[in-house]
Amino acid sequence: MTASDIRPDLDADTRVRADDRRHVFHSWSAQALIDPLPVAGGAGATFWDYAGNSYLDFSSQLVNLNLGHQHPDLVSAISQQAGRLATIQPSMANDTRGELARLIAGVAPDGFSKVFFTNGGADANENAVRMARLVTGKRKVLSMYRSYHGNTSTAITMTGDPRRWPNEPADASVEHFFGPYAYRSPFHSDSPEEETARALEHLEQTIILEGASTIGAIIIETIVGTNGVLIPPPGYLPGVRELCDRYGIVYIADEVMVGFGRVGEWFAVDAFDVVPDLITFAKGVNSGYVPLGGIVISDRIASHFDTVAFPGGLTYSGHPLACAPGVATFEVFRRDGILERVRDLGERVVAPRLAAIAERHPSVGDVRGRGLFWAIELVRDKATREPLVPFNASGAEAAPVAAVVAACKKAGVWPFTHFNRLHVAPPLVIGEDDLVRGLDVIDRALDEADAAV
Numbered sequence: 073m074t075a076s077d078i079r080p081d082l083d084a085d086t087r088v089r090a091d092d093r094r095h096v097f098h099s100w101s102a103q104a105l106i107d108p109l110p111v112a113g114g115a116g117a118t119f120w121d122y123a124g125n126s127y128l129d130f131s132s133q134l135v136n137l138n139l140g141h142q143h144p145d146l147v148s149a150i151s152q153q154a155g156r157l158a159t160i161q162p163s164m165a166n167d168t169r170g171e172l173a174r175l176i177a178g179v180a181p182d183g184f185s186k187v188f189f190t191n192g193g194a195d196a197n198e199n200a201v202r203m204a205r206l207v208t209g210k211r212k213v214l215s216m217y218r219s220y221h222g223n224t225s226t227a228i229t230m231t232g233d234p235r236r237w238p239n240e241p242a243d244a245s246v247e248h249f250f251g252p253y254a255y256r257s258p259f260h261s262d263s264p265e266e267e268t269a270r271a272l273e274h275l276e277q278t279i280i281l282e283g284a285s286t287i288g289a290i291i292i293e294t295i296v297g298t299n300g301v302l303i304p305p306p307g308y309l310p311g312v313r314e315l316c317d318r319y320g321i322v323y324i325a326d327e328v329m330v331g332f333g334r335v336g337e338w339f340a341v342d343a344f345d346v347v348p349d350l351i352t353f354a355k356g357v358n359s360g361y362v363p364l365g366g367i368v369i370s371d372r373i374a375s376h377f378d379t380v381a382f383p384g385g386l387t388y389s390g391h392p393l394a395c396a397p398g399v400a401t402f403e404v405f406r407r408d409g410i411l412e413r414v415r416d417l418g419e420r421v422v423a424p425r426l427a428a429i430a431e432r433h434p435s436v437g438d439v440r441g442r443g444l445f446w447a448i449e450l451v452r453d454k455a456t457r458e459p460l461v462p463f464n465a466s467g468a469e470a471a472p473v474a475a476v477v478a479a480c481k482k483a484g485v486w487p488f489t490h491f492n493r494l495h496v497a498p499p500l501v502i503g504e505d506d507l508v509r510g511l512d513v514i515d516r517a518l519d520e521a522d523a524a525v
């Protein structure tokens with residue numbers, strides 16, 4: 073089925089809404105204040121509702137749908153695996169699980185041979201921290217303000233955004249620091265070089281004052297995702313690596329959102345000349361068709377557990393139905409040149425169009441990104457950079473951004489928003505014409521933000 077076959081089915085719409093509203097308890101929400109869209113189907117970069125509306129998915133669901141809705145190769149990999157062996161427990165060896173682990177290790181930096189599979193991103197980070205604590209014998213973890221690492225206890229405590237606040241204290245051994253953010257420099261820098269130097273000095277001071285002898289891990293999203301598509305300035309991540317080496321700290325790269333092609337690399341660390349100790353992944357590994365996450369483990373860390381048991385596990389670790397579309401993902405990426413395509417579309421199509429949008433709209437303060445992962449930062453005033461809506465805005469405060477979102481949806485584009493930003497993160501298989509069409513819709517919708525300036 074494709075978007076052109078959509079037939080409205082209002083009875084189904086009513087039924088789906090009724091079951092959902094009565095019985096489904098939704099994430100991150102006041103249950104009585106939400107109105108989830110009943111979705112009837114999807115294909116490629118498009119999904120549609122029961123009322124006959126279709127949307128270009130400019131958020132790839134939760135930035136996981138890298139190969140788009142209903143990719144035939146992924147669907148067929150799942151059904152073939154289901155027909156052959158639908159499940160097997162993790163302590164047995166399985167061909168599909170082993171093949172995916174080999175493929176992942178094959179695109180990781182040199183010196184990474186092993187993969188521990190989890191059910192998603194939060195438990196990948198949770199287990200990565202556990203490994204770091206066991207290897208170093210040190211408990212404390214440093215993570216950034218403006219970050220998201222997941223919803224389980226240590227992961228939500230490491231998170232540097234308001235989702236952490238109601239969950240504190242879940243893990244008392246986590247401290248936060250400021251990362252680089254050129255557009256709103258916490259260090260009052262005037263250049264990327266200055267931002268790198270000052271952010272590293274701040275991190276080193278944090279390590280010294282928190283006590284290097286107490287810190288087992290530093291976790292960093294290689295490109296900060298939901299909290300702003302913050303691209304690290306040149307030299308920052310290699311500087312973090314150097315500090316970790318100097319102070320005996322495990323460097324965990326959280327690539328749950330940016331791994332597997334989002335920024336035109338298998339792993340985003342490849343774009344920044346840095347090799348961490350652990351890389352966590354989820355989402356794009358199989359486009360989220362079946363829940364899957366994991367940790368790629370450097371040989372140095374893995375060898376610690378050669379003769380000492382790793383005290384962690386999950387019933388569904390390396391579930392074959394999740395690994396099968398992961399293996400198919402590698403085949404599709406290689407056959408269809410996905411990484412090259414993402415780099416090309418990012419540089420040739422998205423970057424110049426967003427630059428033109430920034431030029432044209434008084435409400436656009438900054439645009440930044442890489443590959444098919446971009447942020448449009450909305451402001452009241454380009455000179456002062458005052459955000460169009462406050463940090464953590466909700467309700468009436470968030471109305472100017474809500475108006476942009478409503479205009480996008482009305483014109484058939486489903487955007488990703490967070491505070492005063494719109495993110496552009498479509499499936500990596502989006503057609504160039506759809507990509508341009510979606511950016512044009514955003515361009516027009518931004519008139520709503522201009523009206524609030």
Ligand code: PLP
Binds near residue numbers: 194221327328354
């Ligand atoms: N880390 C990052 C950078 C994420 O973006 C997310 C989810 O959005 C997570 C971790 C948590 O992943 P999951 O929701 O699969 O637990």
